[in-house]
Amino acid sequence: MEAVLDIADFSVAYPTDRGRVTAVRDVTLQVREGEVLGLVGESGSGKSTLANAIMTLLPDSAEVSGRMAFAGQDLYSLDRAARRRLRGNGVASVFQDPFTALNPVVKIGRQLIEFQRQKAGRSAAEAKRLAIDMLGRMGISDPAGRMKQYSFELSGGIRQRVMIAAALLTEPRLLIADEPTTALDATTELQVIELLRASRHLVRGSIVFVTHDLGLVAELCDRVAVMYAGEVVEVGATPSVIANPRHPYTRALLACDPRRMIEPSRRFLTIPGKAPDPVSVLQGCAFASRCAEVLAGCAVERPPRWPAAGEEYARCVRLTS
Ligand SMILES: Nc1ncnc2c1ncn2[C@@H]1O[C@H](COP(=O)(O)OP(=O)(O)O)[C@@H](O)[C@H]1O
Ligand code: SF4
Ligand SMILES: [Mg+2]
CATH class of the missing domain: 3.40.50.300 (P-loop containing nucleotide triphosphate hydrolases)
Known part of the structure; x- marks a missing residue:
């Protein structure tokens, strides 16, 4: 292979x-x-x-x-x-501590959109639509509302889901x-593991x-x-x-x-x-x-x-x- x-x-x-x-x-x-x-x-x-x-x-x-x-x-x-x-x-990455990877003074929606524009050359409208869709797939409720929040307003588990979404949105080869x-508590860890397992099919x-x-x-x-x-x-x-x-x-x-x-x-x-x-x-x-x-x-x-x-x-x- x-x-x-x-x-x-x-x-x-x-x-x-x-x-x-x-x-x-x-x-x-x-x-x-x-x-x-x-x-x-x-x-x-x-x-x-x-x-x-x-x-x-x-x-x-x-x-x-x-x-x-x-x-x-x-x-x-x-x-x-x-x-x-x-x-x-x-190549995209998800680290142990998602807090350091997100910019605290920029709303997460804007970060998700900018990330895609740089890495995948998408238009702002297309990037926004895909970001909301991906946050939903990551099990985040009210994804459009989350886009308007800052990273410090999110729990560790939600932050890590946002990072996984950010990585997947660039459609990495690796x-x-x-x-x-x-870095997550035991319950959140299990939820994120479930999510990673389900995400396998989102990563080509x-x-x-x-x-x-x-x-x-x-x-x-x-x-x-x-x-x-x-x-x-x-x-x-x-x-x-x-x-x-x-x-x-x-x-x-x-x-x-x-x-x-x-x-x-x-x-x-x-x-x-x-x-x-x-x-x-x-x-x-x-x-x-x-x-x-x-x-x-x-x-x-x-x-x-x-x-x-x-x-x-x-x-x-x-x-x-
Ligand atoms: N920047 C660095 N400078 C010096 N030693 C380092 C550095 N980064 C890692 N190491 C050493 O390299 C070894 C492997 O570390 P690391 O790759 O972090 O292992 P793991 O991720 O499996 O815990 C360790 O002995 C660590 O102390
Ligand atoms: S020390 Fe153990 S693991 Fe290493 S070569 Fe010998 S038998 Fe194998
Ligand atoms: Mg390590």
Whole structure:
């Protein structure tokens, strides 16, 4: 199947006072046309860095290597302006905190209209009609009235719905949602998740859904990429990864709390131990210090992707030995 996004041996590092932080390491991953891909992992595993890299929103200090091709063009081989243009024409995002993305002194209707005029070249009248229609589809009552409000007058849940509407109105080829429900209370979170599930059919493009919650991945995603310490350690079709996880880290995540598979919750994943310091130079498998299935050579030998040529793989020496 065609990939809208093709990431190969992609790494991101940040020089810091403590040393060089490697946030994303050698990631190889495809996002296929029309799919919802889940990016799951503990806090600090590099999900947001990878998401921001896709949106070309990394801080200037970030050192990038490898390939990140959107619609066939390698984003990081282009100059900055060309990169922004390409991203502006097809990638949209929904963040954790919608408050920062909306302008507090401009009515939300005007923002929704301007956004479409810039991104989709629509007339003001057409943009207004589509905005009201989309707010209605997002389950917002009195959408025409809401258009006249300011973002601070809206609850967190309504604000996030407005952001999802804004993103969908540009008809993106790729929508990146980075933990879009984490800042919401539990009831609102469930409502927004329901909405995201229903919205799948409003997005003609693909979605990358970033979360620390495997339960949400099971509910929303066709495929899942599991991140650990900056690496994608396993990627595959969601049902097969859940039924037959190949990487010990994925197995540990699933064993943490079986209820998460049926009931999305706000708790973080807990596996004994800590991820390696991102400043340290890693030898061997990044998961070795916490792995219940560790072998003698794991701390020395870096596990390869297996199968090496496939789009769907895991990184564990147990698969190759
Ligand atoms: N701008 C930055 N400068 C230095 N280190 C960063 C920066 N952004 C993220 N990091 C580090 O990169 C690692 C991955 O972070 P992040 O991508 O935010 O993970 P996640 O979204 O999975 O929680 C962490 O160790 C984090 O501290
Ligand atoms: S390579 Fe070794 S330490 Fe790493 S996940 Fe596999 S068995 Fe565990
Ligand atoms: Mg994050």
